[in-house]
Amino acid sequence: MSAIAQIFTNPELYAATISMATPLALPAIGGTFSERTGVVNIAMEGNMLIGAFFAVMVAAATQQAWLGLLAGMLAGGILSLGLAFTAIRLQSDQVIVGMALNLFASGLTAFLLNTVYGYNGTPTNTPFLPSITIPFVSSIPFIGPIIGHHDVVVYLMLLIVAGSQYVLFHTKLGLRMRAVGENPEAADTVGIHVARMRYLGVFIGGMLSGLGGVYLSIGLLNAFDVNMTNGRGYIALAAMIFGKWTPLGSFGAALLFGFATALSIALQNVGISANLVSMLPYALTIIALTGLVGRSRAPAADGIPYAPSK
Amino acid sequence: MKNKLQQMTVPLYAVLTGLILGAIIMLISGYNPLSAYGSLVVGAFGSASAIGNTLTSAVPLILVGLGIAVAFRAGLFNIGAEGQYWMGAIVAVWIGYHFPTLTPILHITLALLGAMLAGALWGGVIPGLTKSLVGAHEVITTMMLSYIAIFFVHYLLEQGPMMAPGFVPQSRPIAATAALPNLFPATGIFSNATLSSGFLIALAAAAVTHIVLFRTTFGYRLRTVGHNPAAAKYAGMSVTRFTILSLGLSGLLAGLAGGVQMLGVDQQLNDSVSSGFGYTGIVVSLLARNNPYAVILAGIFFAALSVGSQTMQINSGVSANMTDVITGIIVFFVAADRLYQYGFSRIRSRVRAKSLERTEQG
Numbered sequence: 048m049s050a051i052a053q054i055f056t057n058p059e060l061y062a063a064t065i066s067m068a069t070p071l072a073l074p075a076i077g078g079t080f081s082e083r084t085g086v087v088n089i090a091m092e093g094n095m096l097i098g099a100f101f102a103v104m105v106a107a108a109t110q111q112a113w114l115g116l117l118a119g120m121l122a123g124g125i126l127s128l129g130l131a132f133t134a135i136r137l138q139s140d141q142v143i144v145g146m147a148l149n150l151f152a153s154g155l156t157a158f159l160l161n162t163v164y165g166y167n168g169t170p171t172n173t174p175f176l177p178s179i180t181i182p183f184v185s186s187i188p189f190i191g192p193i194i195g196h197h198d199v200v201v202y203l204m205l206l207i208v209a210g211s212q213y214v215l216f217h218t219k220l221g222l223r224m225r226a227v228g229e230n231p232e233a234a235d236t237v238g239i240h241v242a243r244m245r246y247l248g249v250f251i252g253g254m255l256s257g258l259g260g261v262y263l264s265i266g267l268l269n270a271f272d273v274n275m276t277n278g279r280g281y282i283a284l285a286a287m288i289f290g291k292w293t294p295l296g297s298f299g300a301a302l303l304f305g306f307a308t309a310l311s312i313a314l315q316n317v318g319i320s321a322n323l324v325s326m327l328p329y330a331l332t333i334i335a336l337t338g339l340v341g342r343s344r345a346p347a348a349d350g351i352p353y354a355p356s357k
Numbered sequence: 358m359k360n361k362l363q364q365m366t367v368p369l370y371a372v373l374t375g376l377i378l379g380a381i382i383m384l385i386s387g388y389n390p391l392s393a394y395g396s397l398v399v400g401a402f403g404s405a406s407a408i409g410n411t412l413t414s415a416v417p418l419i420l421v422g423l424g425i426a427v428a429f430r431a432g433l434f435n436i437g438a439e440g441q442y443w444m445g446a447i448v449a450v451w452i453g454y455h456f457p458t459l460t461p462i463l464h465i466t467l468a469l470l471g472a473m474l475a476g477a478l479w480g481g482v483i484p485g486l487t488k489s490l491v492g493a494h495e496v497i498t499t500m501m502l503s504y505i506a507i508f509f510v511h512y513l514l515e516q517g518p519m520m521a522p523g524f525v526p527q528s529r530p531i532a533a534t535a536a537l538p539n540l541f542p543a544t545g546i547f548s549n550a551t552l553s554s555g556f557l558i559a560l561a562a563a564a565v566t567h568i569v570l571f572r573t574t575f576g577y578r579l580r581t582v583g584h585n586p587a588a589a590k591y592a593g594m595s596v597t598r599f600t601i602l603s604l605g606l607s608g609l610l611a612g613l614a615g616g617v618q619m620l621g622v623d624q625q626l627n628d629s630v631s632s633g634f635g636y637t638g639i640v641v642s643l644l645a646r647n648n649p650y651a652v653i654l655a656g657i658f659f660a661a662l663s664v665g666s667q668t669m670q671i672n673s674g675v676s677a678n679m680t681d682v683i684t685g686i687i688v689f690f691v692a693a694d695r696l697y698q699y700g701f702s703r704i705r706s707r708v709r710a711k712s713l714e715r716t717e718q719g
Contacts, residue, residue, distance in 0.1 A: 089496070129689065137695040142434060142496055143643060146636070147688035154681025161676035162386050273678075281500060288497060322512035329501040333483065336493035345494070 054313045058192040063312075066197065066267075068298070068305030069204045070095070070259040070276075074283035075290060075297035076211050077255030081127075082292055083215060084248030085228035086134045087350035089145035090127060091256040092280025093152030098123035098257025099264035100156040103271040104163070107173040116176060116200075116261050123257020124250050126152060131249035135242050138352035149280070157273045168270060175269040176200060176261075200262040207255065211294035224248055228346035231353040241353050256280065285332040292346060304328040367694045368644045372658075375687035382682065383675055393673040397680075400668025401661035406550035409541055411657065411664045413552055413622065417442070417614040419559040419656035421638025423566045424480075424610030426647040428495075430570055431603035432583030433488075435480060437499025438611040439635025440506030444479040445472035445612025447510060449619045450626050451519065453531030464534040469558075469616045476612015479506060481605025488604070489597035495604065503635065514628050526628035537621035553621035560653065562610065567649040569606075579603050611635065637663075640684060643691050659684065 054060060074091035081088035101122035106115025129148055133139040160169070178198050185195025215221040226234040227244040235241050259279070264271050282304055289303075290296025304327075311324035380390035401411045421438045428435035435441075449472040456464060483502060487493035513519040514526040521529045537554045541547040570576040582589040582599040590596050614634060619626070637659055644658070645651035662684065666677035690696065 133689070133693040133696075137693050137699060139692045139695065142436070143639075143692040144689060146436075146639060147685050147692060149685075150636070150640070150681060150688060151685025154678050154683075154685055157678035158382075158676045158682055161678065278504070281504070285497070285501060320512055320516070322508045322515065322517075326505045326508045329504045332501050333487065333493070333498055336497060337487050337491050 050317045051314075054310075054317070057313075058189055060309055060313055061193045061306075062197075063309040064302060064306040065194065065201060066305075067308045068301040069198075069201050069266075070262050070279050071283050071286050071304055072208065072298045072301035073204055073259035073262065074256040074280055075286035075301055076207060076294045077123075077252035077259070078284060078287040079252075079290070079292050079294055079297055080211070080215070080224070080248045080255070081130075081252035082248075082287070082349050083228045083346055084224045084245045085231060085346060085348040085351065085353070086131065086245050086249050087141040087145070088127075088130065088249065088252055089142055089281075089284055090130050090148040090152075091252075091259075091283050092276055092278065093145075093149040094123040094126055094253045094256035095260035095263070095276045095280050096152045096156050096274070097126045098260030099275060100159060100260075100271050102257075102261040103169045103173055103264045103269070104159075106175075106265050106269075107170045110172075110174055112174040112176045112265055115174070115265050116258070119261035119264070120254040120257040123260065124254040127249050127253025127256070128246075130253075131246045134249070134352065135245050138354060141350055153274055156271070160271060160273060168272070171270075173265065173269040175265045198262065198266045200258065200266045203258070204262075207258075208294050208298045215294060225346070227353075228348055231348050235353075235355060241355070245353075256283075259283070282328055285328055288345075289328075289332050289335045291344070303331070365646075367697065368646060368655075368691060370697055371644070371687045371690035371694075374690045375683045378686050379679060379683040383679065386675075388673060388675050393669050393675045393679070396672035397662070397665035397669040399665070400672075401665035403668075404550075405541070405546045407664065407668075409547075409550040409552040411661050412556050414664055415653075415656040415660035416553060416555040416559045416621065417618045417634045418637055418641050418659055419653055420562055420614035420617060421611050421634050422641030422645065422652040422656050423562055423649055424476075424607040424614070425638050426642040426645065426649060426652055427566060427570065427579075427610065428603055428607035429642060429647045430583050431579045431599060432586065433600065433604055433607070434496050435484075435499050435604060435607045435611075436496050436639065437480070437484070437501075437503035437635065438607070438614075438638050439633075440499070440503030441476040441480040441608040441611035442615040442618075442635055443506045443510050445476040445615030446619045446623075446626060447513065447519070447615075448472050448475040448612075449535075449616035450528050450531060453535035453620060453624075454529045457532035457534055459534055461534045464532070465537065465620060468531075468535050468620060469613060472612045472616025472619075473609045474612070476615065477605040477609035480608020480611060481601050485597075485601030485604045489600045499604075510626065511628065514626060519626065521625075528626040530625040531620060535620055536624060537617065553617075555617040555621035558613070558617055559656070562613065563649045563653050566610070570649065575602075611638070614638075637684075640688050643688060 074095055078088045078091050098119035102115040102119030105118035106112050126148060130144050133144045134141045176199050179202060180196045185191045223239050224244050226239060227241050231241045263275055286300035286304055287297050289300035307324060307327045311321035314324060315321045383390040383393055402408055424438055425435050449468045452468040452471045484495045484498040487498055488495050519528045521527055540552040540554050541550050578594050579599055582596055586596055641652055641655045641659055645655040662680040666680040669675050670677040
């Protein structure tokens with residue numbers, strides 16, 4: 048019993064939670080931007096993979112980790128334009144296009160890894176993003192080891208959580224984006240450019256998902272591996288729903304899911320099946336959808352193409 | 358009639374676009390696309406054993422594809438067939454290594470029935486109930502249940518109740534009485550080739566699915582619910598019951614895929630739980646436009662891509678992942694079907710503008 052108590056009082060568990068929540072929170076918030084404007088996005092996995100790969104490629108080529116970060120975000124954004132164009136201009140099935148982009152990204156990054164770098168993998172001298180130690184905070188007992196020292200992307204993520212919540216719910220732009228996702232006809236009537244808002248939402252979504260991939264490839268490591276996102280884009284989808292399509296909620300859900308992952312690793316050492324604990328995020332998401340813990344409802348026009356009747 | 362023709366042309370355009378864009382990517386990367394595609398075809402169809410491999414690999418794709426097509430016909434998107442596949446696989450293997458005293462026909466039938474039931478329950482009950490009672494989207498619930506099923510397999514095999522004695526996370530092998538026989542004779546050009554008799558099951562399943570969908574009242578109602586739920590409700594059909602039944606039927610076929618794959622090919626559960634069939638099955642049914650017979654062709658096509666890609670990698674150096682890139686592009690262009698209309702109408706209007714210009718100048 049004391050072995051289990053020790054796990055819960057160890058600050059490393061909570062530090063690991065924050066670290067594991069980061070590549071979930073970023074794509075979850077990305078998905079929130081996309082779906083709030085009315086475009087269903089299941090392509091976070093693909094955006095992350097593309098982001099992770101191009102971050103390593105550019106970082107290795109320029110020996111600048113920050114350029115890698117920018118390239119990764121941009122790559123995620125550009126891939127998501129494929130979803131935006133087909134969803135907005137061609138009124139395609141958004142779930143299917145999302146799936147196509149995931150397949151494409153997984154194939155393309157594996158192909159490029161093999162073709163560009165061969166069997167040795169990405170260069171070992173790839174620079175990675177720096178870690179930051181926050182003065183004063185890091186020396187507070189218990190709290191310090193949890194939040195005082197992390198990769199720079201973790202702190203970027205915290206800023207993005209706050210910034211996204213503010214933009215979506217407290218600015219004119221955010222109101223317009225949400226209006227387009229709830230009632231595009233009405234938004235159109237008052238002069239909001241529906242398509243432009245949706246392009247913006249999907250593009251921001253792609254960039255944030257790309258940043259999630261950047262964290263995995265040049266934040267935690269300095270290498271790319273085939274399918275290294277390992278389904279995180281889909282857990283992020285769950286986090287977005289569990290977080291009721293809000294940045295703050297997505298972050299909370301990502302923390303919960305990150306905690307489940309960190310816990311499942313820690314519990315392995317005391318003989319509790321990690322596999323059973325790992326089921327938790329998925330089971331919780333289904334429960335959230337059934338309304339047992341407060342009903343999670345998608346934006347009204349989510350997934351419905353807007354065809355203005357002229 | 359024109360509609361039917363269009364249904365066939367879009368998938369063909371999409372395949373063509375995928376192959377052409379794939380060739381362009383190969384050219385840019387410094388490979389010869391013709392020799393790459395050539396070795397891919399040889400690898401998939403060049404010998405009796407290649408054909409046997411391709412058709413055997415097509416079996417789970419056809420069965421999962423049929424399941425997803427049924428759901429699509431009912432207006433539902435079963436994205437979690439992967440999980441239903443594994444639930445079917447678990448039950449088939451469990452029955453397969455118990456009861457070794459049964460006769461083969463009885464043993465195989467029992468194992469496959471168990472697999473179908475497991476898939477149907479996993480796909481139908483929770484997604485069906487939550488969809489019809491509280492409107493939870495089946496894309497999310499089936500996807501989440503899929504991950505739960507995969508962790509469940511890991512749990513069973515890693516120190517869990519189905520782990521075989523020893524240290525390797527795998528189940529005991531199924532008994533010889535549960536194994537699906539090889540269809541090829543062991544002589545002549547077939548001596549090194551195998552074709553799982555699961556292929557006959559897949560063909561039969563396609564025929565049955567076609568009959569159920571298009572020749573029975575149940576199928577008619579299922580398609581009506583999918584096509585126009587409001588009208589179906591108005592006509593007195595229980596949308597709740599059809600949602601559960603169609604998701605269940607979809608899961609049943611995915612579970613059958615898992616059972617057939619275990620009895621015909623894998624013969625035991627392994628810890629490398631990632632078949633990908635659940636996702637490729639979606640691609641198969643999309644390309645087949647949810648037509649059960651077309652699902653057979655689409656299943657063989659994607660099996661050929663996957664089997665041939667190994668030969669392509671060995672003979673022409675192009676990474677086997679290239680076929681995933683091509684698959685992604687094909688799905689993208691099937692979904693973006695209006696792109697062709699859009700593109701053609703732009704070309705047409707440009708031509709018209711040009712000819713107008715000419716007549717005005719003339």
